[in-house]
Amino acid sequence: MFSRAYRMVITVPPVAWVAVFLLIPYLLMFCYSFWSVSSTQSIVHSWNFDNYRKLLEKPVYWETLLRSMWIAARVMLFSLFLGYPLAYFMSFYAGRRKDLLYQLVIIPLWVSYLVRAYAWKTILGSDGVLNTSMQYLHLTRHPLEFLLYSPFAVVLTLTHIYTPFAFLPIYAALEHIPRNLVEASHDLGATPAQTFWHVIFPLSIPGVVAGATFAFVLSLGDFLAPLLLGGPSGIMISNIVVSLFGAAYNWPLGAAISLGMLLLVLCLLFLSEKLEKKWSFA
């Protein structure tokens, strides 16, 4: 029903914009990763694999990558641990309060990321809320120093930030489960636990996969929480990239790492899409 001209008008401008501002930049990143920096700090446009060789040879890069993945994995697990029962409760037990609780989960999502990370800094610091309260209650005599400037602080803060991201797809999946399936399971004599593990949980897996992907991918690329709360032991892979693009001035090496991250993320998205399809019942 739509004429050729109409289809051109709706297609060409967005495609052109996306090509210029997304496709070309990604391709540029790809090119940069094969270039190098001369001793006079200018980019040398000769193609080689030196950056990738450096990434494989210097342990600091893949050790940091592994640490970032380990931090992201913990964030993912904790967000699922916090988010799943919350979603389950809201979907099956909350009754009329469902909508109110739902709003309450979303609201923190709209409070500035930076501001929330900073609030954790005030909570965890040596004269922060947690330490002063514990000393006041005589639980500890001296402030606990490991709370701030540690991977622990980064994991805690990122879990706080990405729990709603893990929650939302799980909740949506649970809400889509036909309630008569649950009823049938009860009527056929299954205990609540059996109903949960054999009916509800399998049907919620696509939501769990989506939530896990958000939590993992978004925390993997984070560089602000580590800078703010991580200290030297909480440095993540993106922090290395930031310094390569800043003070260390080695864009090509930074581009190689970014491209590695990009590929890793794309693989994870591909995997999670496959998993979601495999487990979706629609």
Add this chain to the structure above:
Amino acid sequence: MELRMTDAANSSRSRWLVAHTTAVFAFLYLPIAVLIVYSFNGEGVGGFPPHHWTLDWYRILLSDESIWDSVFNSLKVAFAAMAISLTFGVPAALALDRANFPGKALFRRLVLLPLILPGIITGLSLLMLFNVGFVSTILKLVTGQQLSLLTITLGHGTALISVATTEVFAGLQKLDRRQEEASLDLGANYWQTFWRITVPNLKLSIIGAALLIFTLSMDEIAVSFFLIGRDNTLPLEIWGRLRRGITPEINAISTIIFLFSLVTIVFWYRLRVRGEGGAEVGMELIEAKSGEAK
């Protein structure tokens, strides 16, 4: 439907769930509560619980010109980014819905990618584009600098096309195409049909997208971090101050931002609930991230 909660096992189960839910909400709201309390704390950032209360930080904030400059910059960026994202995001959704062209699958993935991709990758790849000789020359001709609020706006606008596209695409799935057909049959041209039938039907999706884009842009930092010139946006101004040390007026501005966000989200939520009923609300942001416009 609610599950039967008669037998003992089930009620202990629901008690456990209530406890868990309470704990999660406490965890989600603790930092926000701390922030608000500290914004009135006479001792600044040290000292808990506060011994005396004060409005000093709000007073200091009021006379802090560089913060208000950055708020103004953020507003400019957010409105301009909103315009860019809608200008290209709405047609992109239409194109995905009703046009076939080579590379459509790639296009769909590219448009949605910035939603799930860590901001650092979007920011850096754009920085590389703006560093290309002639692009940088054009930027300098337009603004006098290579990096400026313009580059941040381009970054936000591009990254947030994804939000406009997913929202509007979702709206299009509910649109009754026969209305457009009727309009065309009755002699209206495409332009008239677009403005009188398509847009009014997508009104809620478009307003929802606009609000989302606005809030996301106001808070965006990962992309802006790499595209910043001389003028700061608010999150970058806050970032700069946090790096220099803890300053209590940040608590005050954060409390104000929180209240603004609260008003925006309640407004947005109301709007959406009226449009489509509670359960799906808020999902579009997240649903988009599964990388698939459904």
